[in-house]
Amino acid sequence: MRVQIRDAATNDMLADAVDGQVQKVEGNWYIVPEAVNAARLEMTAHKYTCPYKGTCSYVDAVAANGTRTPRVAWVYEHPMAGWEHIKGRYGFYAGEAAQKMGKTIVDET
Structure with missing residues (x-):
């Protein structure tokens, strides 16, 4: 399996992951940092606390020309017990x- 995720506003590639680098959890893709385009992703100060996974930080996509697409992904740096398998991975809607969100284009092959 291969999952590619692009910024819907700029068409920039945000992630390109294959088996072993990506897993589907609760209907969302969680991708290892090595398979994301770190040059186009920027961690934000915005946080969300899930009652059973813990607190995540949101990630914006930032194009070379400065165009910013907010909250295209999220990362759980210190997930709660039972969710260690998503630690440090970038979560993207699938x-x-x-x-519905309209922020990313997801290709699954």
Whole structure:
């Protein structure tokens, strides 16, 4: 399997992951840092606390020309017990959720 995620506003590649680098958790893609385009992703100060996974930081996509697409991804640096498998991975919406949010284009092959 291969999952590619692009910024819907700029078409920049944000992640390109294959088996072993990506896992689907609760309907979302969680991708290892090595498979994301770190040059186009910027951690923000915005946080969200999930009652069972813990606190995540949101990530913006930033194009070379400075165009910013807010909250395209999130990262749980210190997830709660039972969620260690998503630690440090970049979470991206998948399927219908990605379409509804309209921030990313997800190709799954």
